[in-house]
Amino acid sequence: MVDNILKLFIIGIGVGNPEHLTVQAIKALNRATVFFIPDKGTEKAALRHLRTEICARFIEGDAYRFVDVPMPARARNPEDYRSTVAAWHDAIAATYQRLLTAELADGECGALLVWGDPSLYDSMIRIVDRIRANGVALEYEVIPGIGSVQALAAQHRIPLNRIGEPVLITTGRKLGDTLPDDIGSAVVMLDGDQSFRRVDQDLEIFWGAYLGTEDEILISGRLADVRDEIETRREQARQRHGWIMDSYLLRRRES
Numbered sequence: 001m002v003d004n005i006l007k008l009f010i011i012g013i014g015v016g017n018p019e020h021l022t023v024q025a026i027k028a029l030n031r032a033t034v035f036f037i038p039d040k041g042t043e044k045a046a047l048r049h050l051r052t053e054i055c056a057r058f059i060e061g062d063a064y065r066f067v068d069v070p071m072p073a074r075a076r077n078p079e080d081y082r083s084t085v086a087a088w089h090d091a092i093a094a095t096y097q098r099l100l101t102a103e104l105a106d107g108e109c110g111a112l113l114v115w116g117d118p119s120l121y122d123s124m125i126r127i128v129d130r131i132r133a134n135g136v137a138l139e140y141e142v143i144p145g146i147g148s149v150q151a152l153a154a155q156h157r158i159p160l161n162r163i164g165e166p167v168l169i170t171t172g173r174k175l176g177d178t179l180p181d182d183i184g185s186a187v188v189m190l191d192g193d194q195s196f197r198r199v200d201q202d203l204e205i206f207w208g209a210y211l212g213t214e215d216e217i218l219i220s221g222r223l224a225d226v227r228d229e230i231e232t233r234r235e236q237a238r239q240r241h242g243w244i245m246d247s248y249l250l251r252r253r254e255s
Ligand SMILES: C[S@@+](CC[C@H](N)C(=O)[O-])C[C@H]1O[C@@H](n2cnc3c(N)ncnc32)[C@H](O)[C@@H]1O
Pocket: 015, 016, 115, 116, 117, 118, 119, 120, 121, 122, 146, 147, 148, 149, 188, 189, 190, 191, 208, 209, 210, 211, 212, 213, 245, 246, 247
């Protein structure tokens, strides 16, 4: 007997606005019948709600179902970041592997709805590759989505790069105290520590939180002038919602 080959779509769903979905994503949603929804604890209800809302809005008929995926916890501030993340990914892969093999019947197609675009600061592709490396027969397709970088630039109505210059995409953890010499602009994501407080305050910032949602906040200007406002608005919003997702672009001011 030939083993069932599992079929999966990894679909980028945008960062909060259901209208970010591409036509390609909508077609993939309509081919899938089982949606694996991670239970992330934090950011939880709101992000889960967007996923189920997208299914209700774009899938014709109701011949599909959701499977909750419990997310293993990750150690915070570990001594060895890389090996802690690797162990965490192994645990996530094991959970998905168990659920995918148990839930996907022959001929059924599964879908993983990834926040923003699956290529940027998201591990779903790596996790699916781990499952394949474990010997599971699995075919998958990646459908790109609008990520927070595109949403940030669009909402601020700015190009990301200065003419002919590179753009760095980095995390708060990796941001130094100013931009590297040959980099005119940098997008900073995953910054729980508001690292913009410790960089060159003469840089220009374009900050956005809850981009694409009705709670979106946009603030821009010279860091020295707007830093306090960002800090205050960020903290108020975080307390009100219980979670926050924010990103920003830093660039040198034009002389
Ligand atoms: C785990 S990464 C996922 C990125 C996602 N794959 C993408 O394409 O944007 C999460 C980070 O993305 C950024 N982000 C995601 N959604 C956002 C939103 N709606 N508004 C602002 N930033 C967002 C934040 O920097 C957040 O810390």
